[in-house]
Amino acid sequence: MTEPLLQLNGICKTFGGTRALHNVNLTVLPGEVHALIGENGAGKSTLMKTLSGAYTADAGEIRLDGKPITIGSPANGRRLGVAMIYQELNLAPDLTVEENLTLGMERSRLGFIRSEKSRIAEALTLLEHPDLPLRQTVRTLPIALQQVVEIARALICNARVIIMDEPTSSLTAADTQALFRTIKRLRDNGIAVIYISHFLEEVLEIADTYTVLRDGETVGTGRMADTTIPEIIERMVGRALTDMFPKTDHAIGDVLMRVEGMDDSPIPRDVTFELHRGEILGIAGLVGAGRSEVIRRIFGLERAKKGRLTIAARPTCEMNTLTPGRALRLGIDFLSEDRKEEGLAVNMSIRANTTLSSLRRFAWPRTGLLNLRREYAAVENWIREMNIRCAGPDQPVADLSGGNQQKVAMGRILEQGDDVILLDEPTRGIDVGSKVEIYRLVSRLAAEGKGIVFVSSYLPELLGVCDTLAVMHRGRMSPLRKIGDWTEQDIMTIATSGA
Amino acid sequence: MKQAARILNALGPLLGLAFVFGFFSYYLYYHVEDATGQAGTLRFWDAYTVKTILQQTVIIAIAALGMTVIIISGGIDLSAGSLVALGTVVVAVILKEAGANPDLMADGQVVSSVVWKAAIWGVLACALCGLLSGVMIVGLRLVPFIVTLGMMQIVRGVAKAMADNTTVDTPSNWLAATMDIEPSPHWYSVAPAVWLMLFLLVVMFVVLRYTVFGRYVFAIGSNEATARLCGVAVNFQRVMIYTIGGFFAGVAGVLQYSSLTIGDPTAAVGLELDIIAAVVIGGGSLSGGAGSVTGSIIGALMMATLRNGCTLAGFPDYVRNIVVGGIIILAVAIDQMRHAKAK
Numbered sequence: 001m002t003e004p005l006l007q008l009n010g011i012c013k014t015f016g017g018t019r020a021l022h023n024v025n026l027t028v029l030p031g032e033v034h035a036l037i038g039e040n041g042a043g044k045s046t047l048m049k050t051l052s053g054a055y056t057a058d059a060g061e062i063r064l065d066g067k068p069i070t071i072g073s074p075a076n077g078r079r080l081g082v083a084m085i086y087q088e089l090n091l092a093p094d095l096t097v098e099e100n101l102t103l104g105m106e107r108s109r110l111g112f113i114r115s116e117k118s119r120i121a122e123a124l125t126l127l128e129h130p131d132l133p134l135r136q137t138v139r140t141l142p143i144a145l146q147q148v149v150e151i152a153r154a155l156i157c158n159a160r161v162i163i164m165d166e167p168t169s170s171l172t173a174a175d176t177q178a179l180f181r182t183i184k185r186l187r188d189n190g191i192a193v194i195y196i197s198h199f200l201e202e203v204l205e206i207a208d209t210y211t212v213l214r215d216g217e218t219v220g221t222g223r224m225a226d227t228t229i230p231e232i233i234e235r236m237v238g239r240a241l242t243d244m245f246p247k248t249d250h251a252i253g254d255v256l257m258r259v260e261g262m263d264d265s266p267i268p269r270d271v272t273f274e275l276h277r278g279e280i281l282g283i284a285g286l287v288g289a290g291r292s293e294v295i296r297r298i299f300g301l302e303r304a305k306k307g308r309l310t311i312a313a314r315p316t317c318e319m320n321t322l323t324p325g326r327a328l329r330l331g332i333d334f335l336s337e338d339r340k341e342e343g344l345a346v347n348m349s350i351r352a353n354t355t356l357s358s359l360r361r362f363a364w365p366r367t368g369l370l371n372l373r374r375e376y377a378a379v380e381n382w383i384r385e386m387n388i389r390c391a392g393p394d395q396p397v398a399d400l401s402g403g404n405q406q407k408v409a410m411g412r413i414l415e416q417g418d419d420v421i422l423l424d425e426p427t428r429g430i431d432v433g434s435k436v437e438i439y440r441l442v443s444r445l446a447a448e449g450k451g452i453v454f455v456s457s458y459l460p461e462l463l464g465v466c467d468t469l470a471v472m473h474r475g476r477m478s479p480l481r482k483i484g485d486w487t488e489q490d491i492m493t494i495a496t497s498g499a
Numbered sequence: 500m501k502q503a504a505r506i507l508n509a510l511g512p513l514l515g516l517a518f519v520f521g522f523f524s525y526y527l528y529y530h531v532e533d534a535t536g537q538a539g540t541l542r543f544w545d546a547y548t549v550k551t552i553l554q555q556t557v558i559i560a561i562a563a564l565g566m567t568v569i570i571i572s573g574g575i576d577l578s579a580g581s582l583v584a585l586g587t588v589v590v591a592v593i594l595k596e597a598g599a600n601p602d603l604m605a606d607g608q609v610v611s612s613v614v615w616k617a618a619i620w621g622v623l624a625c626a627l628c629g630l631l632s633g634v635m636i637v638g639l640r641l642v643p644f645i646v647t648l649g650m651m652q653i654v655r656g657v658a659k660a661m662a663d664n665t666t667v668d669t670p671s672n673w674l675a676a677t678m679d680i681e682p683s684p685h686w687y688s689v690a691p692a693v694w695l696m697l698f699l700l701v702v703m704f705v706v707l708r709y710t711v712f713g714r715y716v717f718a719i720g721s722n723e724a725t726a727r728l729c730g731v732a733v734n735f736q737r738v739m740i741y742t743i744g745g746f747f748a749g750v751a752g753v754l755q756y757s758s759l760t761i762g763d764p765t766a767a768v769g770l771e772l773d774i775i776a777a778v779v780i781g782g783g784s785l786s787g788g789a790g791s792v793t794g795s796i797i798g799a800l801m802m803a804t805l806r807n808g809c810t811l812a813g814f815p816d817y818v819r820n821i822v823v824g825g826i827i828i829l830a831v832a833i834d835q836m837r838h839a840k841a842k
Contacts, residue, residue: 301728325730334728342728345721347788356718357729359711368710412729 003066005030005192006051006082006161011060013046020046021216024060028161028209033183033193035207035224037200039236039403039431043216044196048163051194052084053077064160083154087166089146093139100138101153123155126189127182144175151182155191162186163194168202169429172287173492180206198429199458200229212236237433245464246440250447252467253277255312257332257420257451259298262307262319267475268294271307274480275420275451280442281480282466283455285495289472291455292337295422298453299334300327311420328357333418335409337425337455343409344397351379351393354411382411387437403434410441421445422453427461439465459488473498511833512781512797515826519801520544523808531812543808550680552803554690557678558583558751558758559770560799561696563777564703565629565747567795570778571707572740573720573787574643578632578650579748580770582625584763585658586752589624590674591667591762593617598670609672618674621756622749628654629745633738643741651771658764667762674757692754696796699750703792716740720787776823777802780830801826 006028013021021043028034038044049055053071061068071077124130154162168176212220212235220235257275267290283291297304300322307319311330336343362375379393386407427435471478471494524543533540569576597603597613635646677691707713718726781794809819
């Protein structure tokens, strides 16, 4: 048996009164891809920050090549051969690829930076990207290539353990496959990769071994080949998930919204569809196909040049006159895919976020004065109903985990109570438990007679949740079909080739 | 824990003020000699000193009420000092004209209704400038820093033009009495302007905490994109916010006139920085989303206390500059540490 490259034994870490990690063990062999799995808040990030040197553990030891080490700082972590690649890439966007690759370790000769061409070439060849344009600024590269730059940088500083935190969350399917090939190359070269992801299918595909964390403790570890996804989910949540996609029976009713000839060529291009009461309408497609663009224009966040919108019995309106305020008054609400930057004001309280769009209803008539007692009552009700884990309505949203933040964003939509609900990637980056609660909620809303447009990059959830589905390709939308008439094959074919 | 942290958060600036006050009380009593060469007779905590400090706080404090709203919304108003000067000039020009018209004078005093008219026009002129700043910020999509930097010069220029590039003398009127440290009738206790400040403080406290508008101000400052997504008419609110800022600068301008009893287009140069400092010391965040009117008033009080204390203690003016500078940096640093700990 090979000697473990990296061992974490009995790691403990507490913040104030909360125990983030308790007796966590993790063993990684050289040349293996080790998946670290757990819900948001299970302690994955804390563990990885401990390993990369951003945090110092309260107890426990870290061994590299069997020798105990203290890491102390991220810089030292890098020197020891542990490199961390965060979800939000850590590059200087205005420097060139080459400058980024050697940032922080420029070797100089007489004060001038010496070129490291040979080492860069070596790293890029290993990653199968020998033609990466070294003189281009990083900002102008697509995300997938920026990620390659990060990985290459880790290689150049002789990393032996590379930690990747949700590396595929902003990648298309094709880029994900390319990344997997890169990871396999790393593995074949004896580098250990610790892979953190919410996408269990991906984990199953790429990882050799896994460790599951729950509430800061190790609850399972083993070989990927010996387990199944339901088994892993059961470990993650501590209970068997009998049904990932709980459904409330709902009947599809009258036409609720009609979008006609929405066009902002090239994306979106001539989109027409109808949404009915009680319908969950899914929109599938690759990143950049125009799914978000369609629903953002329905909500008036961006203006479509052409197109008409009709809501139920109201008069038809031109889409180039829409604003979010007007859309809300028409009875349309929207959940942003970007929780932190757009969907929520994270520095504000749960209360302020929940009532922001419906605030006027909490004011005494004819005054701008708020009835805070009613506001608190309403917010406390949603916290209970949606099972939001928090200290109370006045806690800033920033303190919550991703899943709970998303529930706050959904809480706002429920409080607003509009008939048409547009959801842009509602389950991105949240834990499995919260995902299930979002699915349940969406289904219940449909049962109440609301119409829901559900945009997602995650096919299984679209197939599990939606009643009807359309696929987008380069700005065009396919005809809607009942969900039972689609196969994953069809969807991927249209998404990738348009036919 | 969280509750305690929140209380400490609110009390932070107040503790700072108490410390500054305590320091001067101690220092003046034990270390400064009076005219007869005797220590132990000077009291910082006597009624007159406190009244003086309160009176000296008023102008910055009232302007800071408006600035707080602007800063919470993520903006800034560099034209506040010029607006104060414009306020003095508008008031003085109207009063001067009244002085030339015997119908508007009684017993050597300007008729009360005309004084009211002058004060109201002074405030309105500044509110209008604020409105203009807001419209330009929204309409030209410029950052508030640039627009108000420009307005700082423009307003100063307009004030000078209105005043023919000199000070404007005015006949006597009741406005001057609003800044009397020992007012009559006696039961006023402090200058009437101090009561006005307290009244406006209560109004703005309620506006920010308990109204839809107040919530929108915080929302825009915390995350403008979210506010827009939630249907907040961000542009309209912005214009309102700068108008309110101009309004309060105008009130401060009228009181500046009351204090000077002339219209002075070169008054209050650099005052905007003191106003911003008061807001920041009081917990306002220049990145928006945080700030409180009570904090800002305390910040203004702290600066007036320092000014007064340094004078009484015989410290040279540069000491005060250095100390105020240090306090601004310290206040924000402590604020940041507290926030980091809370996370």
